[in-house]
Amino acid sequence: MKRDRVMKKLIPQFGEARLQSRGDxxxxxxxxxxxxxxxxxxxxxxxxxxxxxxxxxxxxxxxxxxxxxxxxxxxxxxxxxxxxxxxxxxxxxxxxxxxxxxxxxxxxxxxxxxxxxxxxxxxxxxxxxxxxxHLMRPNVLPLDDLGLLKGISVNYFSEEPVSRAEARELGEGWAPYRSVATWYLWRSLDPVPVNY
CATH class of the missing domain: 1.10.340.30 (Hypothetical protein; domain 2)
Structure with a gap:
């Protein structure tokens, strides 16, 4: 939140919800x-x-x-x-x-x-x-995920299309918590928590 103006707005919107592992x-x-x-x-x-x-x-x-x-x-x-x-x-x-x-x-x-x-x-x-x-790794940036790219487009680029290179560059600023940033971007598109 300290390094990213968008995350500073997004994170408080979703309360105490967290990534959770389930199943084996x-x-x-x-x-x-x-x-x-x-x-x-x-x-x-x-x-x-x-x-x-x-x-x-x-x-x-x-x-x-x-x-x-x-x-x-x-x-x-x-x-x-x-x-x-x-x-x-x-x-x-x-x-x-x-x-x-x-x-x-x-x-x-x-x-x-x-x-x-x-x-x-x-x-x-x-x-x-x-x-x-599942493994709850904190620093994964899934550049092939359409939801991540759409979340970046909506929240950072006024809904303009975003390339994988632009997403990668933006994601560098979220390290070492890129998984967490990704999760909040998914939530910005769909308030129901994503689970697999």
């Missing part, structure tokens, strides 16, 4: 795959059907249970063939310990992104959302 790593990434390129409402519907099939008695979702389902079973809950493949690949990476969940706290952001994008269906944007919403 596997579930968070599975939800992000389910929700790709469909509405929030449709994603929730598919997720509920998927969870009903794979969750254990405590409502936890384990990679091994996903691997126990074939493509037709995954399709039956509303997943496309491609998303079924992506979820199976995600489950395989976790079950075979090809992702180093226990080491993530000690790894830098780029190393985690590199590990995650090796999983089919997870691109840089999904990995950055995971860093922000």
């Amino acid at each position: 790593a596997f579930t968070t990434l599975a939800r992000s795959i389910v929700g790709q390129q469909i509405s929030v409402k449709a994603a929730q519907s598919v997720w509920e059907k998927f969870a009903a099939v794979v969750a254990d008695a405590e409502h936890r979702i384990h990679p091994e249970r996903v691997l126990g389902l074939d493509t037709p079973a995954l399709r039956a809950v509303g997943l496309s063939v491609r998303k079924s493949e992506y979820l199976s690949d995600l489950a395989r990476h976790f079950a075979q310990e090809q992702v180093h969940v226990g080491q993530w706290d000690a790894m830098d952001d780029e190393a985690i992104i590199e590990e995650l994008v090796a999983i089919r269906g997870i691109g840089r944007w999904t990995a950055e959302m995971f860093l922000i919403f």
Whole structure:
């Protein structure tokens, strides 16, 4: 707030709301795959059907249970063939310990992104959302996020289009809290807190 006139106005508007992590790593990434390129409402519907099939008695979702389902079973809950493949690949990476969940706290952001994008269906944007919403990394600037670019456009450039280079330059001033600034810019567009 001390360094940025826009943040000085935005932050007080949203009270005590904060970024919050929820779920475990596997579930968070599975939800992000389910929700790709469909509405929030449709994603929730598919997720509920998927969870009903794979969750254990405590409502936890384990990679091994996903691997126990074939493509037709995954399709039956509303997943496309491609998303079924992506979820199976995600489950395989976790079950075979090809992702180093226990080491993530000690790894830098780029190393985690590199590990995650090796999983089919997870691109840089999904990995950055995971860093922000699951690992609670404070200094992520997701330059591929349309909401971030729109928030910058609306709040800093009188709604003129903003390039990734301009966003990157502006974001330098928010370091080491670029995730936080991003979250407030999202909130400026939609007062409902963003969660993944």
